[in-house]
Amino acid sequence: MPEPPFQLVDGFGRLHDSLRISVTDRCNIRCSYCMPEKDVHFFDRSEVLSFEEIERFARIAVSLGVNKLRLTGGEPLVRKDLPVLVSKLAALEGVKDLALTTNGVLLAEQARALYDAGLRRLNIHLDTLDRQRFLEITRRDELHRVLAGIDAALACGFGPIKINAVAVKGLVEPDIVPLARFGRERGIEIRYIEFMPLDAQGLWDRGRVLVAAEILRMLSEGIGPLEVVPDPDPRAPALEYRFADGIGGVGFIASVSRPFCLNCNRIRITSDGMLRYCLFALEETDVKSLLRGGASDEEIRRLVGQVVSAKWLGHEINTAKFVAPPRPMYSIGG
Numbered sequence: 001m002p003e004p005p006f007q008l009v010d011g012f013g014r015l016h017d018s019l020r021i022s023v024t025d026r027c028n029i030r031c032s033y034c035m036p037e038k039d040v041h042f043f044d045r046s047e048v049l050s051f052e053e054i055e056r057f058a059r060i061a062v063s064l065g066v067n068k069l070r071l072t073g074g075e076p077l078v079r080k081d082l083p084v085l086v087s088k089l090a091a092l093e094g095v096k097d098l099a100l101t102t103n104g105v106l107l108a109e110q111a112r113a114l115y116d117a118g119l120r121r122l123n124i125h126l127d128t129l130d131r132q133r134f135l136e137i138t139r140r141d142e143l144h145r146v147l148a149g150i151d152a153a154l155a156c157g158f159g160p161i162k163i164n165a166v167a168v169k170g171l172v173e174p175d176i177v178p179l180a181r182f183g184r185e186r187g188i189e190i191r192y193i194e195f196m197p198l199d200a201q202g203l204w205d206r207g208r209v210l211v212a213a214e215i216l217r218m219l220s221e222g223i224g225p226l227e228v229v230p231d232p233d234p235r236a237p238a239l240e241y242r243f244a245d246g247i248g249g250v251g252f253i254a255s256v257s258r259p260f261c262l263n264c265n266r267i268r269i270t271s272d273g274m275l276r277y278c279l280f281a282l283e284e285t286d287v288k289s290l291l292r293g294g295a296s297d298e299e300i301r302r303l304v305g306q307v308v309s310a311k312w313l314g315h316e317i318n319t320a321k322f323v324a325p326p327r328p329m330y331s332i333g334g
């Protein structure tokens with residue numbers, strides 16, 4: 001039996017050093033492009049990995065060269081005592097970057113505890129600054145709490161803070177420029193994310209994707225010229241731009257119009273313990289039964305190596321072959 005790898009390199013030579021950990025599939029809002037308003041099935045608590053299991057898997061991943069960890073959901077802040085997990089992961093030797101993606105609704109209450117536990121980087125999901133449109137998109141009247149969460153995070157000293165804005169055409173055009181202004185005033189980068197075919201109801205269609213190029217045009221007309229940020233990290237998913245006037249910048253996760261799979265460095269573990277080599281993967285590997293079934297760390301390392309070496313080139317959204325993954329975004333994690 002070959003020695004488990006010490007680096008996670010796939011068949012295309014891509015080095016994987018980033019692990020996204022979904023700590024729950026539950027969420028406290030209901031974004032219309034993500035999940036239905038009612039009758040959403042969530043995993044039973046017994047199906048969800050414990051903090052100890054997540055920590056063990058993260059430690060194994062770090063021993064395989066992973067040094068970036070991102071906590072996601074559903075909405076991670078609905079998971080009770082999350083700062084306990086944050087401090088476990090922050091203490092892992094070899095972790096260089098620990099980040100979290102949240103919808104911000106519970107952030108004002110939890111920012112201090114998360115910061116004290118060792119978290120420093122935050123991505124906050126916010127598509128609009130308009131109360132009515134927030135209500136229309138999320139089916140919850142919680143914009144004020146998200147804004148309070150952003151202020152609390154700034155006050156704690158989190159940095160960098162980025163705002164993730166999902167750009168659904170026909171829904172958020174009025175918000176593109178106001179969000180960028182909001183970010184410029186606070187030193188927060190706005191990340192515009194192209195709408196991806198990962199929603200639970202199968203509502204996605206190409207006509208509803210507000211592409212990066214279109215958003216760039218709106219920002220240049222609405223605020224001013226932008227320039228590409230030189231020498232960005234080639235494996236980071238975002239296209240980075242800065243305003244020519246020197247005040248702030250924006251990023252684009254252009255999965256549909258400018259896929260970045262050739263530089264992918266990410267693997268994911270779902271809250272119910274399934275290892276996925278890609279957000280759009282049609283297959284996944286059960287790690288939970290090994291974690292709970294007495295498998296050794298070596299066996300799990302070997303399995304992770306096998307999963308990565310079998311990774312496909314990337315999503316096929318722009319091909320006739322594309323098949324949406326059977327698992328929706330909220331149960332995979334961003």
Ligand code: SF4
Nearest residue numbers: 261264278279314315
């Ligand atoms: S779609 Fe899959 S392969 Fe492409 S960048 Fe995302 S996770 Fe990586």
